Amino acid sequence: MNNVKQTNVATEMSLLEKDQQYVWHPYTQQKTAALPLPIVRGEGAYIYDDKGNKYLDAVASWWVNIHGHAHPYIAKKIYDQLLELEHVIFAGFTHPPAVELAERLIGILPEGQAKIFYSDNGSTAVEIGMKMAIQYFHNLGQPKKYLIAFDDAFHGETFGTMSASADLSLNNAFKSHLFEVKRIPVPTEGNLEYSIKALERIIANGDNYAFLFEPLIQGAGGMIMYPPENLDALIALCQANGILCIADEVMTGFGRTGKTFASDYLKHKPDIICMSKGLTGGTLPLAVTSCTQIIFDAFLSDDKYKTFFHGHSYTANPVGCAAAHASMDLLLSEECQAQIAMIEATHATFLEKMKGHPRFKDVRQQGTVLALEFKTDESTGYFNNLRDKLYYFFLEREVLLRPLGNVIYIMPPYCIAQDDLYRIYGLIEEFLETC
Ligand SMILES: Cc1ncc(COP(=O)(O)O)c(C=O)c1O
Numbered sequence: 001m002n003n004v005k006q007t008n009v010a011t012e013m014s015l016l017e018k019d020q021q022y023v024w025h026p027y028t029q030q031k032t033a034a035l036p037l038p039i040v041r042g043e044g045a046y047i048y049d050d051k052g053n054k055y056l057d058a059v060a061s062w063w064v065n066i067h068g069h070a071h072p073y074i075a076k077k078i079y080d081q082l083l084e085l086e087h088v089i090f091a092g093f094t095h096p097p098a099v100e101l102a103e104r105l106i107g108i109l110p111e112g113q114a115k116i117f118y119s120d121n122g123s124t125a126v127e128i129g130m131k132m133a134i135q136y137f138h139n140l141g142q143p144k145k146y147l148i149a150f151d152d153a154f155h156g157e158t159f160g161t162m163s164a165s166a167d168l169s170l171n172n173a174f175k176s177h178l179f180e181v182k183r184i185p186v187p188t189e190g191n192l193e194y195s196i197k198a199l200e201r202i203i204a205n206g207d208n209y210a211f212l213f214e215p216l217i218q219g220a221g222g223m224i225m226y227p228p229e230n231l232d233a234l235i236a237l238c239q240a241n242g243i244l245c246i247a248d249e250v251m252t253g254f255g256r257t258g259k260t261f262a263s264d265y266l267k268h269k270p271d272i273i274c275m276s277k278g279l280t281g282g283t284l285p286l287a288v289t290s291c292t293q294i295i296f297d298a299f300l301s302d303d304k305y306k307t308f309f310h311g312h313s314y315t316a317n318p319v320g321c322a323a324a325h326a327s328m329d330l331l332l333s334e335e336c337q338a339q340i341a342m343i344e345a346t347h348a349t350f351l352e353k354m355k356g357h358p359r360f361k362d363v364r365q366q367g368t369v370l371a372l373e374f375k376t377d378e379s380t381g382y383f384n385n386l387r388d389k390l391y392y393f394f395l396e397r398e399v400l401l402r403p404l405g406n407v408i409y410i411m412p413p414y415c416i417a418q419d420d421l422y423r424i425y426g427l428i429e430e431f432l433e434t435c
Helices: 003-014 015-022 072-084 096-109 122-139 159-164 168-176 192-205 229-240 293-297 317-329 334-354 386-396 416-435
Strands: 039-043 046-049 053-059 113-119 146-150 180-182 206-212 243-246 274-276 287-292 362-367 371-374 407-410
Touching: 003 146, 003 192, 053 122, 053 416, 072 317, 096 287, 113 122, 113 293, 122 159, 122 206, 122 243, 122 274, 122 287, 122 293, 146 159, 146 192, 159 168, 159 206, 180 192, 192 206, 192 229, 206 229, 229 243, 334 362, 334 371, 386 416, 407 416
Parallel strands: 146 180, 146 206, 206 243, 243 274
Antiparallel strands: 039 046, 046 053, 113 287, 274 287, 362 371, 371 407
8 A cells, every 4th residue: 555655656756856866966966956957858969858948969968979869870770789689798608799899990990909898888998908907917927016197187987097087186085095196297288398207207116007098188187188299209108118008088089089089190009998988879888998919918828817807797788889880880971070070170260269368278179179268266177166157058058068167168979060069159159258
């Protein structure tokens, strides 16, 4: 009787009431945050709420949705795969979607990548890259202790990737549980010398297994951008000293920077590459960590303890792999490549217009990512008060932008219409007039 009553009460509650009763949202202080928007449908660059209002998704839903929402081509491939094989354990078994996707990825990844290891989100892709590098040296009988990473880095949410990330106040509760990582400054324009000097000092002390970096754009750290030549110099120095180089392409992969991978801009190629987000076009959680043959070979042995003992329940999920295939079909199509070129060119024109604006400290662009950094009297970073003001200004005008503190950025699905880009720029100019 009681149960029946409770069920009736539950069905009478609105979606938002139920949400507040049962759900814990990511990166949200639920005591003070506004109620979440109930989204019931997506199409192209737009998402629709339960009242029929539509919002332009100008951040590709946390950077994953590269082809727009509910893409019928990806949906069909997912459906077909679901009817064929939805999942099978990947230890001791294999299946066509995983093998064919691995072959295809190796074909388009920067030179030198030879093996694909599957997982299911960006953090685990990076965690796996770090573990591969640590165990590589362990298996060779030369264990090494330190990871080298950039200031302002963001690599994920696991303990390993939190350690690798910059000293973010977001991780205060966990600080005493994180391991030591050697830091170097980001080699932004004019700063290469500082980075090189810091790296040389760290290398002189030895004991480093890998250098981990977000190539060309540090995303969550504030869309900080730096030139490929500078990264090349750091990679060359590391590789000359036997330190493995791990590119975290979780955000930059699959066309974001203008080329398929940010590492395509580099002369010196990484030893390990981590990917997720755009891999399935924002449809299913899947991630990949690729590595060179030399790294893989260090795990081949008659000694069972040299095995890479890592795997997730959903490793290489066939439906996720089918989604990745479909997303890649779209990404490599002429139409999508033309859209990427259109976004780059359209951003570039707006960037020129905004250069030197008195409200901006800096404006910058890499490929399809445009970032505008406001001058501020407060400390910069995630908790800057301008963030909420900007966020709600745009949301009230039905555009989803999620500023990183005082940095507003546009990272749209590649299918966005040029007129929609103009609309976003127009709103940015409207905001500038109000402040
Ligand atoms: C560069 C980079 N690495 C790793 C991650 C973590 O990915 P995920 O949120 O899928 O765990 C992110 C997420 O924003 C990222 O930007």
